Amino acid sequence: MRTVREPAREIPVVAEADVIVVGGGVAGMMAALAAARAGASTLLIERYGFLGGTATAGLMTSFNGFRNEHAPNHVQTVRGLAQELVDRLLAAGGACAHTQHGYFGPMKPGESPYAVSFDPEVLKQVGLEMLQEAGVRLMLHTLFADALVQGREIQAILVENKSGRQAILGQVYVDATGDGDLCARAGARYEIATGADQRLMRMTLMYRVAGLPDPAADERRLWINGITTKWGPGVGGVDGSNAEDLTRAEIEANRALREHLAKLREQYPQATLVAAAPMIGIRETRRIVGLYTISEEDVQSGRPQPDSIAVSSNPVPNYYGQRVFLEHLGFEIPYRCLVPADLDNVLLAGRCISACQPAFQSARSMAPNMAISQASGAAAALCVRSGRRPADLDVPKLQMQLEAAGAVVRVPPEERAQVE
Ligand SMILES: Cc1cc2nc3c(=O)[nH]c(=O)nc-3n(C[C@H](O)[C@H](O)[C@H](O)COP(=O)(O)OP(=O)(O)OC[C@H]3O[C@@H](n4cnc5c(N)ncnc54)[C@H](O)[C@@H]3O)c2cc1C
Structure with missing residues (x-):
């Protein structure tokens, strides 16, 4: 180098x-x-x-x-x-x-x-x-x-x-x-x-959506104040202490988010993105x-x-x-x-x-x-x-x-x- x-x-x-x-x-x-x-x-x-x-x-x-x-x-x-x-x-x-x-x-x-x-x-x-x-x-x-x-x-x-x-x-x-x-x-x-012999846990881009009905009594969902948090796209094989990997993970996950939302809207047409996490989640x-x-x-x-x-x-x-x-x-x-x-x-x-x-x-x-x-x-x-x-x-x-x-x-x- x-x-x-x-x-x-x-x-x-x-x-x-x-x-x-x-x-x-x-x-x-x-x-x-x-x-x-x-x-x-x-x-x-x-x-x-x-x-x-x-x-x-x-x-x-x-x-x-x-x-x-x-x-x-x-x-x-x-x-x-x-x-x-x-x-x-x-x-x-x-x-x-x-x-x-x-x-x-x-x-x-x-x-x-x-x-x-x-x-x-x-x-x-x-x-x-x-x-x-x-x-x-x-x-x-x-x-x-x-x-x-x-x-x-x-x-x-x-x-x-x-x-x-x-x-x-x-x-x-x-x-x-x-x-x-x-x-x-x-x-x-x-x-x-x-x-x-070991692998780092995957990174995940979390996001929050409005427009979903309040969860039913027995429905498993991460929800507060009318907003649902969703586990979005995950990226594996990347190291959060490496700047190049971090950049690749952010780009990959943010590009895949649109697809995630489209799938969610098939079930909840009113779903509106409130925020994608400013930072991909590094476990x-x-x-x-x-x-x-x-x-x-x-x-x-x-x-x-x-x-x-x-x-x-x-x-x-x-x-x-x-x-x-x-x-x-x-x-x-x-x-x-x-x-x-x-x-x-x-x-x-x-x-x-x-x-x-x-x-x-x-x-x-x-x-x-x-x-x-x-x-x-x-x-x-x-x-x-x-x-x-x-x-x-x-x-x-x-x-x-x-x-x-x-x-x-x-x-x-x-x-x-x-x-x-
Ligand atoms: C996708 C995902 C799902 C998870 N699910 C759950 C769950 O359901 N429930 C649960 O309890 N936990 C969950 N976890 C784990 C949990 O969220 C984290 O382990 C925890 O939040 C880590 O907290 P921390 O303060 O140790 O580290 P971090 O949250 O990483 O905080 C480190 C802080 O240091 C700052 N920092 C880093 N480097 C520097 C620097 N060089 N100079 C200045 N500032 C710096 C950062 O900005 C940050 O604010 C999940 C994690 C992820 C990523």
């Missing part, structure tokens, strides 16, 4: 904070909220002009995994900030139980069924309100570009935006980019299913290698983890091509999966945590994803306060703080005993 040499230059330092969260999807939102509420000065950097990531830009409008989809599902395994967000959305008319996953009851504050449908426009507003109330500083329209690393520590990160190239300094950085951009640029090891890219990697055995057995900080009870949607439901209440997420093996002042949030592919496929869903990310933000703040590296954090203290904030950090032992 031909190359050019970029001259070295001085970069202005435009911001400093205790905790820098890179990425403002649901993971970044929860991590920033938790860090700020724990008293850390917190800055969140997001490339778009709004929050939500896949949930808003990707129009993936269902939070799945508040509990097991099938029995045993009597325990809600995600609460804390994720439930608070649902309650705020509910109060703002932006959340409801939907029938896509067969739950037909009404919703009440403080409790969630397996899946919750939300209005992405309301999520943008409510998310912004919650972060601003907590005192999180936002840098929108700002792309993380690179990390300056010395030894195992990030010294500064470099961003690009309309003002040019800028530097930002933090004590602890949270990688909530979904794709693990921060860690990958900082040289940390990662796994990605592009080898001979899977890098998983950063952490101090521990959740194994298939962990997922299947649901065995207790001493440093558990959250629970994923979501099914594994694509386990060797099949949707596999857990036969227990959920598997526990060890804190060590949030700590990159190769970097000393970074934590992972959201879908780039250290997990084997089936564990990732379960925990990437937004309810467990938000629970994990609440723990990342709280841990980052605790690191700053205690002057410890993430690898040396007092985990029992973190678990206590999360529980005090209403989070479920482990499967309740008495419930586990009943199921076994």
Whole structure:
């Protein structure tokens, strides 16, 4: 490949904070909220002009995994900030139980069924309100570009935006980019299913349509406020951490959308396109290698983890091509999966945590994803306060703080005993 040499230059330092969260999807939102509420000065950097990531830009409008989809599902395994967000959305008319996953009851504050449908426009507003109330500083329209690393520590990160190239300094950085951009640029090891024996999950262009009748009582449909969200064209064999693949996927999916709509109009002639997602939905890219990697055995057995900080009870949607439901209440997420093996002042949030592919496929869903990310933000703040590296954090203290904030950090032992 031909190359050019970029001259070295001085970069202005435009911001400093205790905790820098890179990425403002649901993971970044929860991590920033938790860090700020724990008293850390917190800055969140997001490339778009709004929050939500896949949930808003990707129009993936269902939070799945508040509990097991099938029995045993009597325990809600995600609460804390994720439930608070649902309650705020509910109060703002932006959340409801939907029938896509067969739950037909009404919703009440403080409790969630397996899946919750939300209005992405309301999520943008409510998310912004919650972060601003907590005192999180936002840098929108700002792309993380690179990390300056010395030894195992990030010294500064470099961003690009309309003002040019800028530097930002933090004590602890949270990688909530979904794709693990921060860690990958900082040289940390990662796994990605592009080898001979593994395949990345497909990308899907989601879209929203009006003009369909309200769903019948027993009809499975993702619906809220008169609008239905549809899974549109999918594209396989593409890698969301590769710009060429991303371009090809967007073009292919957007070209195929017209056909999808034509088919839908055969059934519903009044169907009107409200929006195609501004960004094709990317399910899977890098998983950063952490101090521990959740194994298939962990997922299947649901065995207790001493440093558990959250629970994923979501099914594994694509386990060797099949949707596999857990036969227990959920598997526990060890804190060590949030700590990159190769970097000393970074934590992972959201879908780039250290997990084997089936564990990732379960925990990437937004309810467990938000629970994990609440723990990342709280841990980052605790690191700053205690002057410890993430690898040396007092985990029992973190678990206590999360529980005090209403989070479920482990499967309740008495419930586990009943199921076994
Ligand atoms: C088609 C599809 C269907 C799905 N179905 C469901 C479902 O039914 N229910 C469910 O719960 N989950 C579902 N998921 C999974 C779920 O939506 C995602 O795993 C989750 O939203 C990921 O959240 P995140 O915050 O970890 O990452 P992302 O949503 O990817 O957020 C990352 C954020 O970081 C920003 N960012 C990235 N790189 C940079 C950078 N370099 N600089 C600055 N900002 C950056 C992005 O703009 C984005 O806002 C689905 C996903 C897809 C794609």
